[in-house]
Amino acid sequence: MIAEAGLEALWLAAALALAQLLFAVVAVRSQPEWSDAVRAVAVLQGLLTLFAFLMLIAVFARTDLSVALVAENSHSAKPLIYKLAGAWGNHEGSMLLWVTVLAMSGATLAAFSRRVVERTLIAALGAQGALALGFHAFLLFASNPFARLSPAPAEGRGLNPLLQDPGLAFHPPTLYVGYVGLSVAFSLAVGALLAGDVDQRLARAMRPWALGAWIFLTLGITAGSYWAYYELGWGGWWFWDPVENASLMPWLAATALLHSVGVLAARGALKAWTMMLAMIAFAMSMVGTFLVRSGILTSVHAFAVDPQRGTFILILLTLYTGLAFALFAWRTASLKEGAPFELVSRESGLVINNLLLCVILGIVFFGTLYPLFAEAATGEKLSVGPPYFDSVAGPIALLLAALVGIGPLLSWRRQSAPFARKLAVPSLAAATVLVTTIILAPDMRLLPRFGLAVATALAIASLLPLTGRNFLRVPLATWGMAVAHFGVAVSLAGMASDSAFTRERLVAAKPGDTLQVGPWSIQLHGLAPTAGPNWTAIEAELRASRGRGVEVLKPQTRYFTDPPTETNEAAILTRLNGQLYTVIGKPTGDGSWQVRLWWKPFVTFIWLGGALIALGGVLALAGRAFKGWRPFRRQERYA
Amino acid sequence: MSRALRFLPLALLGIILAAMVWRLANPGDSVVRSKLAGKAVPAFSLPAAIAGKPALGSALLATGQPRLLNFFASWCVPCIGEAPVLDQLKRRGVAIDGIAIRDRPEDVADFLARNGDPYQRVGSDTDSRVQLALGSSGVPESFVIDGRGIIRYQHVGPIEHDQIPLILAELDKAK
Numbered sequence: 123m124i125a126e127a128g129l130e131a132l133w134l135a136a137a138l139a140l141a142q143l144l145f146a147v148v149a150v151r152s153q154p155e156w157s158d159a160v161r162a163v164a165v166l167q168g169l170l171t172l173f174a175f176l177m178l179i180a181v182f183a184r185t186d187l188s189v190a191l192v193a194e195n196s197h198s199a200k201p202l203i204y205k206l207a208g209a210w211g212n213h214e215g216s217m218l219l220w221v222t223v224l225a226m227s228g229a230t231l232a233a234f235s236r237r238v239v240e241r242t243l244i245a246a247l248g249a250q251g252a253l254a255l256g257f258h259a260f261l262l263f264a265s266n267p268f269a270r271l272s273p274a275p276a277e278g279r280g281l282n283p284l285l286q287d288p289g290l291a292f293h294p295p296t297l298y299v300g301y302v303g304l305s306v307a308f309s310l311a312v313g314a315l316l317a318g319d320v321d322q323r324l325a326r327a328m329r330p331w332a333l334g335a336w337i338f339l340t341l342g343i344t345a346g347s348y349w350a351y352y353e354l355g356w357g358g359w360w361f362w363d364p365v366e367n368a369s370l371m372p373w374l375a376a377t378a379l380l381h382s383v384g385v386l387a388a389r390g391a392l393k394a395w396t397m398m399l400a401m402i403a404f405a406m407s408m409v410g411t412f413l414v415r416s417g418i419l420t421s422v423h424a425f426a427v428d429p430q431r432g433t434f435i436l437i438l439l440t441l442y443t444g445l446a447f448a449l450f451a452w453r454t455a456s457l458k459e460g461a462p463f464e465l466v467s468r469e470s471g472l473v474i475n476n477l478l479l480c481v482i483l484g485i486v487f488f489g490t491l492y493p494l495f496a497e498a499a500t501g502e503k504l505s506v507g508p509p510y511f512d513s514v515a516g517p518i519a520l521l522l523a524a525l526v527g528i529g530p531l532l533s534w535r536r537q538s539a540p541f542a543r544k545l546a547v548p549s550l551a552a553a554t555v556l557v558t559t560i561i562l563a564p565d566m567r568l569l570p571r572f573g574l575a576v577a578t579a580l581a582i583a584s585l586l587p588l589t590g591r592n593f594l595r596v597p598l599a600t601w602g603m604a605v606a607h608f609g610v611a612v613s614l615a616g617m618a619s620d621s622a623f624t625r626e627r628l629v630a631a632k633p634g635d636t637l638q639v640g641p642w643s644i645q646l647h648g649l650a651p652t653a654g655p656n657w658t659a660i661e662a663e664l665r666a667s668r669g670r671g672v673e674v675l676k677p678q679t680r681y682f683t684d685p686p687t688e689t690n691e692a693a694i695l696t697r698l699n700g701q702l703y704t705v706i707g708k709p710t711g712d713g714s715w716q717v718r719l720w721w722k723p724f725v726t727f728i729w730l731g732g733a734l735i736a737l738g739g740v741l742a743l744a745g746r747a748f749k750g751w752r753p754f755r756r757q758e759r760y761a
Numbered sequence: 762m763s764r765a766l767r768f769l770p771l772a773l774l775g776i777i778l779a780a781m782v783w784r785l786a787n788p789g790d791s792v793v794r795s796k797l798a799g800k801a802v803p804a805f806s807l808p809a810a811i812a813g814k815p816a817l818g819s820a821l822l823a824t825g826q827p828r829l830l831n832f833f834a835s836w837c838v839p840c841i842g843e844a845p846v847l848d849q850l851k852r853r854g855v856a857i858d859g860i861a862i863r864d865r866p867e868d869v870a871d872f873l874a875r876n877g878d879p880y881q882r883v884g885s886d887t888d889s890r891v892q893l894a895l896g897s898s899g900v901p902e903s904f905v906i907d908g909r910g911i912i913r914y915q916h917v918g919p920i921e922h923d924q925i926p927l928i929l930a931e932l933d934k935a936k
Binding site for chain 2: 361362363402405433436444448450452454491498505507508628707718
C-alpha cells in the first residue's frame with residue numbers, strides 16, 4: 123500500500139508539473155490573474171513529490187521486499203541508518219531524490235520569493251514546472267522506484283559492506299541538493315529572459331539559490347575527496363576521474379555565477395553573462411548526471427549503467443539546455459547593460475575571476491570529454507590523465523588564487539585611492555616564503571613552491587577587508603567572503619604541502635622490522651588474519667612513534683569473494699601537523715610483506731579549507747537572510 | 762552583444778550534444794581489428810623502465826610462444842582497473858611484457874608496487890615512438906603476439922574481467 127501511495131503521488135505530481143507549466147504560460151502571456159494558481163500548484167507539486175520520497179523511505183525502513191528496489195538494494199539485517207540511506211543509494215531512489223529536491227525548490231520559490239518581479243517569477247515557475255515534468259517522466263517511464271516484485275523474495279540482496287559507510291550515505295544527497303539547487307538559478311534566468319526583466323532584483327533573488335547550491339556542492343566535493351583519499355588507499359585526494367570532474371564542473375560554474383550575480387546585484391552590470399552562467403551551471407549538473415548514468419566515459423567509479431536511461435537524460439539535457447540557449451540568443455539582443463566600470467575596479471576584478479573560472483571549467487570539460495570527441499572525429503581511442511589537468515589547470519588556478527587576494531580590496535566602479543600599499547604585507551610574505559623554500563628546499567617543483575607562496579599571500583590578503591573596522595559592525599556577508607577566501611588559502615597550502623613535503627616509503631618488511639618515514643619510526647609488529655561478512659583480510663599491526671608515546675595502526679588487505687576483488691583498507695593517524703597513512707600490501711614470498719607508508723604534512727588542510735569555504739558561504743547566506751545583523755550599514759560594500 | 766556571440770553557446774552545445782548522441786548510438790567497442798594484425802612487430806629496442814627488471818626489444822617478443830604486450834602508464838587511471846585482470850592472466854600462465862608510456866622510472870616502480878607487477882619485461886617508451894609504430898594511440902592497450910613475433914590481435918582500452926576468455930582464446934589461436 124505504501125508503495126502504491128508513493129506511486130500515485132508521483133503521477134499526481136507529474137500532472138501538476140504539467141499544470142504548472144501550462145498555467146504559467148497563460149499567466150505570462152495574457153492573464154496575470156492565473157499567477158496565484160501557478161504558485162499554489164508549484165507548492166502542491168513539491169509536497170506531493172516529498173510525500174512520494176517519504177513513502178520510499180518508509181518501504182526501505184520496513185524492508186518491504188515485495189518492492190523490487192528494496193529487494194535489490196536492502197537487507198533485513200542492515201543497520202537502520204543504512205536501510206534509510208539505501209533508499210537513495212541506487213539509481214531509482216537517487217533520481218526520486220533529484221526530483222524531490224527539484225520540486226521542493228520550486229515550491230520554496232513559489233512560497234517565499236518576494237524579491238523578484240511577479241511576471242519573471244511566474245515565468246520561472248513555469249520553467250521549473252517544465253524541468254520537473256521531464257524528470258517526473260524519466261522517473262515514471264524509465265526508472266520507477268516503486269515497482270513491485272512478485273513473488274517477494276525471502277531476503278534482500280543488498281548487504282554489500284563496501285557501501286555501508288557513513289560517507290557514502292550522505293555524500294550523494296549532498297551533491298544532489300547542490301546540483302538541483304542550481305535549477306532555480308536556471309529557471310530564474312529563463313524567466314527573466316522571457317519576461318525581459320534582467321535587473322538587480324532578479325540578481326538578489328537568484329543569489330541565495332546560487333549560494334545555497336554552491337555550499338552543498340562545496341561540502342559534497344570536499345567529502346567525496348576525503349572519502350576517495352581514505353577508502354581507495356592510493357594516498358591521493360583527487361584523481362581527475364570523469365565522475366569527480368562531473369561534480370567539479372557545476373561547482374566551477376556555480377562559483378563563477380556566485381561572483382557575477384554579485385556584480386549584477388550591486389551594479390546592474392554583466393547581465394547577459396550572468397544569465398549565461400546560470401544556464402551553464404545547471405546544464406553542467408545535467409551533464410554530470412548524464413555522464414555518470416550513461417557510462418559513456420570510462421571511470422573507476424562503477425555505477426549501474428544503462429544506455430536507455432542515458433538516452434532519456436540526454437534528451438532532457440538537449441531539450442532544456444537547447445531551449446535555454448536559444449532563448450538566450452534570441453532575447454539578449456535587447457538587454458541593456460547597466461552602469462559602466464573602469465579597468466581597475468571591483469567589477470573588472472570579478473570579470474577576471476569569472477574568465478579564469480570559466481577557462482578552468484573549459485579545461486576540465488574538454489579534458490573529460492576529449493576521449494569522446496577524439497573518437498567521434500578520428501576514430502582514435504585514448505584517455506586523458508592527470509598530467510594534462512595538473513599542468514594546464516594548475517597554473518591558472520594558482521593565478522586565480524593570487525587574484526582572489528586582490529579583488530576584494532578594489533572598490534566598485536573605479537579604484538581612485540591607490541591600493542598597492544595594502545598589498546605590501548601579503549606580497550612581502552609571499553616573497554619571504556619563496557626565498558625560504560628556495561634556500562631550504564631547492565628541489566621543490568615549481569607548482570607547489572608558488573602554491574605555498576600564493577597561499578601565504580592569500581591567507582593574509584583575505585583578512586584585509588576585515589581590518590580597520592569594528593568587527594561587530596562588519597556585515598556578515600563580508601565575514602563570509604573573508605572566511606571563504608581564507609579557506610581557499612588553507613586548502614591551497616594543504617595541496618602544496620602534500621605535493622612538496624610528502625615522505626613515502628615502500629618496503630618489504632618482516633615482522634619485527636622498524637621503518638623510518640618522515641619524523642616517524644614504525645615497527646611492523648605482526649600480521650594476523652581476520653574476517654568480515656563476505657571478506658577475509660590480512661591485518662597488520664604497526665606501532666608508530668615519533669619520540670614519545672606509541673600509536674597502533676591496523677591497515678588491512680581485504681579479499682572479497684563475489685566478485686573477486688581486493689581492497690586496501692588504509693590505517694590513518696591524524697596529527698595537528700599532518701597524517702600518517704599506512705597500507706599493507708602483498709607478501710613477497712620470503713616472509714616479508716609490502717608495507718607502504720606516507721607522512722603527509724598538513725594534508726588535512728585540503729579538506730579543512732574546503733569546510734572553511736563552505737562555512738564562508740553559510741555566513742554570507744545568513745548575512746543576506748538576516749539583514750538586521752548589520753544595523754549601521756545599508757550600502758553593500760563587499761559582495 | 763553581437764549576433765555571432767549570442768548564438769555561440771547554442772552552436773557549441775550542438776557540437777557537444779552531437780558527440781554524445783554519436784557515442785550513445787555507437788556504444789564503445791573495445792574490440793578493434795588492427796591494421797597491423799598479421800604483420801611483424803616493427804623493430805624496436807627500449808631501455809628498462811625500472812631498475813632490476815630486464816629491458817624490452819622487438820626481438821625478445823619472438824620466443825616461440827604467444828605473448829601479451831601491454832601498453833600502460835602510471836598516470837593512467839583505467840590501467841589501475843586493468844591491473845587485477847592482467848594479474849589473473851599471469852596466473853593462468855600468460856607471458857606478459859609491458860611498455861610504460863611517457864613515464865618516469867620512480868612512478869612506474871610505484872605503480873607496479875601498488876597494483877601488482879604481471880610483467881616479465883618492462884620497456885620505457887618516453888616519447889611514445891614504439892606505441893605509435895605499433896598503431897596504438899592510448900593506454901591501456903594490449904597486443905597478442907605469436908611465437909614468430911607477428912601481431913595477431915590488438916585490444917584497445919582496458920581488458921575487462923569478462924574479456925579474459927576472449928584474450929585467452931586469441932592467445933590460443935596464436936599458437
